[in-house]
Structure formats: C-alpha cells, structure tokens
Amino acid sequence: KQEVTQIPAALSVPEGENLVLNCSFTDSAIYNLQWFRQDPGKGLTSLLLIQSSQREQTSGRLNASLDKSSGRSTLYIAASQPGDSATYLCAVNPGNQFYFGTGTSLTVIP
Amino acid sequence: DAGVIQSPRHEVTEMGQEVTLRCKPISGHDYLFWYRQTMMRGLELLIYFNNNVPIDDSGMPEDRFSAKMPNASFSTLKIQPSEPRDSAVYFCASSFQAGGLNQETQYFGPGTRLLVL
Numbered sequence: 001k002q003e004v005t006q007i008p009a010a011l012s013v014p015e016g017e018n019l020v021l022n023c024s025f026t027d028s029a030i031y032n033l034q035w036f037r038q039d040p041g042k043g044l045t046s047l048l049l050i051q052s053s054q055r056e057q058t059s060g061r062l063n064a065s066l067d068k069s070s071g072r073s074t075l076y077i078a079a080s081q082p083g084d085s086a087t088y089l090c091a092v093n094p095g096n097q098f099y100f101g102t103g104t105s106l107t108v109i110p
Numbered sequence: 111d112a113g114v115i116q117s118p119r120h121e122v123t124e125m126g127q128e129v130t131l132r133c134k135p136i137s138g139h140d141y142l143f144w145y146r147q148t149m150m151r152g153l154e155l156l157i158y159f160n161n162n163v164p165i166d167d168s169g170m171p172e173d174r175f176s177a178k179m180p181n182a183s184f185s186t187l188k189i190q191p192s193e194p195r196d197s198a199v200y201f202c203a204s205s206f207q208a209g210g211l212n213q214e215t216q217y218f219g220p221g222t223r224l225l226v227l
Contacts, residue, residue, distance in 0.1 A: 034215060043114070043201055043218035044153075089153065097166060098143075098216070100153040 002027045002094055006101035013080055014109050021075040021104045023090035028068050030092045035064050035075050038087045038103065047088075048075070080108045114219035116202050122225045128190040131222045134183055135204030143216060144177055144187050145201040153201070159185065192226045199223050 003026045013019050023033070032051045036044040048057045048064040050073070056065040063076040073090055087103040115134040123129055135142045143158040157167040162179045170177070174193070179185040189196055203216040 036218075041220075043220045044203075044216075045218070046215040049215050091153075097155045097158065097169075099155075102152040 002030075002092060002099040004090060004092055004099050004101040006088075006090060006104050008104060009102070010105040010107075012107040012109060015080060015082060017080050017108075018076070018078050019080055019106070021077070021088050021106070023073040023075070023101055025071045025073075025092045025099070027094060028071050030068065030094050032093050033064075033066055033073050034091045034093070034098070035062075035073075036089045036091065038089060040086075044089065077106075080106075082108045082110050084108050114202055114204055114217055116200075116219035116222050118222060119220065120223045120225075122227065123192055124227050125193055126191045127226075128188065129192045129196075129224060129226075131187040131200050131202075131224070133185045133187070133202030133219060135185070135202070136206075136217055137183070139204035139206045139217070140182075141205045141207055141216075142179060142185050143203040143205075144185070145203065147199045147201060147221070148197075156187070189224075192224075194226045197225050 005024045007022045034049045035047045037047050038044050048059055050057045050066045061078040066073045085108050087105045089100050089103040091098040091100045117132045140161050144156040145153050147153045156169045157177045158165055159179045175189055177187045199221045201218050201221045203218045205214050205216045207214050
C-alpha cells in the first residue's frame with residue numbers, strides 16, 4: 001500500500017520568506033501527484049497537478065517538483081503572505097485511487 | 111457551477127442512530143469519491159463511483175457503512191448504526207476523466223462534520 005509522508009507537520013514563517021514543503025511516497029509507480037490546500041473548516045482546493053512524465057509545475061508563486069524515482073515532491077512557495085496560511089496536502093495516484101499525506105500546517109506571520 | 115454540494119454541513123447524533131450524508135457532484139463529472147478525514151488517520155478514501163457504479167469500496171471500514179449513487183447528480187453515504195469512532199469530517203469529491211483516473215484533478219465539497227456522542 002502506498003504511504004505518503006509530509007514533513008514538517010507544522011511550519012511557521014515570517015511574511016515574505018520563501019519556503020519549501022516536502023512530500024515523500026513509498027511506491028514510485030504513480031500516474032500523477034497533486035498538491036492541495038485546505039483552509040480550516042473547508043474542503044480541499046487543488047493547487048498543482050504533476051503528471052508522472054513531468055518534473056515540475058508552476059502556478060504564480062507556487063512551484064511543485066516531482067522526482068518519481070526517489071519518491072519525493074516539493075512545493076515551493078515564494079514570497080509567502082499571511083493569506084498562504086493553511087494546511088497543504090499532497091496526494092499520489094497510482095491509478096486506482098488517491099493516497100493523501102497528513103499535511104503540513106503553514107502559518108505565515110505578518 | 112456551484113461546485114460540489116454536501117449536506118448537512120454539521121451533524122450531531124447519538125450512538126446507535128442512523129446517519130445519512132448527501133452529496134451533489136459537479137454537473138458533467140463522471141467520478142464521485144467519498145473520503146473521511148480524522149486527525150489520527152488523515153484523509154482516507156472510502157469508496158468511489160464511475161458513472162454511478164461503485165468501483166472500489168475497499169476503504170469502507172465495515173458493514174455499518176454503505177454508499178449509493180442512484181443517479182449522476184446524487185450520492186449518499188449512510189452509517190447504521192453510528193458509533194463514536196465514526197466522528198470525523200466526511201468529504202465528497204468529483205472529477206471528470208476522459209480516459210481514466212490519471213489526468214484530472216478532483217473537486218472537493220466543503221465536508222460534513224459528524225459527531226457521534
């Protein structure tokens with residue numbers, strides 16, 4: 001069974017700082033990997049989707065990379081803002097269902 | 111589109127009672143997923159449907175849980191009888207997949223917070 005781990009579990013940074021969130025997975029046989037954002041009391045919102053053939057995806061201040069062979073992905077957030085405060089989850093898709101990590105809770109301090 | 115709609119948003123019930131959670135997927139989406147989220151176990155897939163047919167229910171914890179999708183615009187997740195350990199946030203998500211599960215993202219509803227006393 002695919003296991004997805006996210007480190008750190010929580011992160012607190014001052015506004016303006018660049019930061020990296022990490023995701024690792026045990027089985028490299030995946031079709032894609034997604035990063036989601038979850039605000040308190042809300043559902044998940046997809047941020048970036050990386051297909052297995054891709055190495056990175058960018059959207060605005062967000063950049064996600066994928067190293068399938070080593071079972072790792074990173075989410076880079078540039079010039080962090082208080083509005084970025086949320087829980088970030090990664091999910092891998094081996095083809096039949098999505099396996100989620102437990103998330104990184106990010107707090108950006110004004 | 112209004113997005114994925116779930117009801118109720120909050121449910122408090124007593125142990126032993128039947129609980130029914132409802133979901134309306136995004137129009138045109140042909141996959142529907144039910145997830146459960148807890149602090150201890152994170153987000154777990156319970157069951158998913160394709161074109162109203164259950165494809166994989168291996169995540170359903172036990173026989174007390176059942177899910178149906180009578181048509182393309184409605185699904186239910188039922189717990190009978192409910193137990194305190196069922197307390198969690200239950201999410202419904204939908205997606206449109208032209209060629210399978212490999213290409214598209216999922217759109218999540220706001221969730222139903224269930225508390226079983």
